[in-house]
Amino acid sequence: MHYDLIKDLISLVKIYEEESDQHPQDVHSFGQWLNEYSRKEGLLIPSEPEWEGKSKGRSADSVINTSLVHLSRYAKLQAKVAIANTAFSTPDDFIYLISLVAFGSMTKTVLIKLNVHEKSAGIQIINRLISMELVTQTTIDTDKRNRMIHITSKGTQLLNESMENIRAATKNVTEPLSQEEKMQLITILTKLEDFHKAKARG
Numbered sequence: 001m002h003y004d005l006i007k008d009l010i011s012l013v014k015i016y017e018e019e020s021d022q023h024p025q026d027v028h029s030f031g032q033w034l035n036e037y038s039r040k041e042g043l044l045i046p047s048e049p050e051w052e053g054k055s056k057g058r059s060a061d062s063v064i065n066t067s068l069v070h071l072s073r074y075a076k077l078q079a080k081v082a083i084a085n086t087a088f089s090t091p092d093d094f095i096y097l098i099s100l101v102a103f104g105s106m107t108k109t110v111l112i113k114l115n116v117h118e119k120s121a122g123i124q125i126i127n128r129l130i131s132m133e134l135v136t137q138t139t140i141d142t143d144k145r146n147r148m149i150h151i152t153s154k155g156t157q158l159l160n161e162s163m164e165n166i167r168a169a170t171k172n173v174t175e176p177l178s179q180e181e182k183m184q185l186i187t188i189l190t191k192l193e194d195f196h197k198a199k200a201r202g
Contacts, residue, residue: 012037075173082169086162087132092117092125094166097134097159100151108137108147134158 016033051063079091088094092115099114100106106114112122126149129135134155137147151159174182 071173075170078169078172079166082165083162086165087134087158088162089128090125093129093132093134094159094162096125096129097151097155100135100149101156101159105148105150107140107143108149111149129155 012034013030015037016030019033051058051060053062076091079094083091083094095115096111099111103114108123108126109119111126112119115122117125126135126137130137133152136150136152138150140146140148174185177185
């Protein structure tokens with residue numbers, strides 16, 4: 001008999017029980033815990049996926065960069081469907097409004113940087129939102145060259161009316177992923193974004 005294996009298994013069951021009294025006492029739950037425990041302890045070596053061009057030397061970096069570009073385009077296509085028959089001209093319009101709802105009023109500069117736009121493109125979007133009366137701008141006593149941007153009641157109403165379609169569009173982009181995969185992807189993308197934000201700040 002595999003006495004060492006049985007001994008290791010008993011030790012793992014003991015850890016499983018000691019970690020929390022809330023663990024369900026069934027094989028399926030133990031298997032899920034064991035998989036997560038092995039991953040945290042570095043006992044699992046993830047298999048390397050296959051990709052187009054790998055045998056010819058195409059790098060993982062190339063695949064990741066291409067996928068991010070393609071996914072950005074797919075997301076934009078879904079966003080365009082979401083704003084069809086609305087007053088929004090582009091997906092950036094509602095993304096700027098969502099930023100103001102999520103983080104509150106902010107300077108024009110901060111709003112543009114938050115959405116990773118060039119200054120000229122960001123100003124064009126903000127000016128369009130102002131002309132549509134979806135946002136307003138006010139002067140800042142300490143910085144006459146900058147402006148505070150605020151969402152208006154009209155902007156809030158339009159955004160609320162469009163949110164169902166916007167949520168459906170965002171869900172379509174991540175449609176095949178499980179909840180666990182989404183959490184893993186968020187962790188990875190956040191790491192990438194944080195790195196590039198830090199580099200951009202110099």
